[in-house]
Amino acid sequence: MDDTTSGIQIRRGGPADAPAVLDMLDSAVLWMNDRGNTEQWGTTPFSELPQGPELVDRYLTENLPYIAEVDGTPAATLVLDSGPNPKSPIAPAKEPERYVRLLVTHRRFAGQELGSALLAHAVEETRRAGVGLLRVDCWAGGGGELVAYYERHGFTSTETFLAGTWPGQVLAQRVG
Template sequence: MDDTTRGIRIRRGGPADAPAVLNMLDSAVIWMNARGNTEQWGTTPFSEKPGGVEMVDRYLTENLPYIAELDGTPAAALVLDSGPAPQAPIAAAGEPERYVRLLVSDRRFAGRHLGSALLAHAVEETRRAGVQLLRVDCWAGGDGELVAFYERHGFTATETFLSGTWPGQVLAQRIG
């Protein structure tokens, strides 16, 4: 998919994208921490977290990863899960779904609407698969800015949950 109005090209990702996705995650942690947000993803870069590299490898091999490129440079990533329902504390949907496991952008490309382009791509991939439900969960802390981001993209808040002390929000979008 190309979003020529913004110069974004979305392609299927894979294991070779792991270094770029780790860099995106690390840049996001640094950016969030600089803004005072140490709760969402913590303070340790994913490339240094126990299990962080393995998580990215799993996401890129066991799921449906997509990479948004700008001028051939990986700038953002989205990972869709088409497998079994999310695990506790998130309730199963009770129907086929696509689930956004990860949405992250390289902070060097902030303001380019890469997340919006990838979410639109997730909607199209869900529709193409004949699935009518797309869900995501996110950090519900702080000022609720992340929940509001997903709501602006057509998602509706459904259930809240706690993972330890981490407040989460599940959001859903019906695909027609």
């Protein structure tokens, strides 16, 4: 995808993007913590978590990663999979699906609608694959702001879950 009006280009990601994705995640943790949100992703930057770099490597090699670039600089990422994490409390759908495993924007690119562009790309990739269902799960705490974000992008809340004490929400979107 090339969005020439905003200078956004979306491309397939890969292992070479790991440092940029870790930087995106670290910036998000810092930003959330500065706003008082220490529950969603904790307080430790992803790059310093024992499993952080390994998780990012798996996202970039075992899934379908997409990178949104602004003027050639990696600025946001979305990772698609064929279902939720098997270790999560979320059941796979009873039909083929695409599942958003990660969506994050580097905070210095906040407000440029990169998440919106990546979600639209995920819808198109799901449609192109001949799959009719796109799902995502997210943190349901903090007044539900993240849930509302996905609802504004065409998702409908379907089920809630707890991962330990972490409140989550699954959302779905039919792709025709």
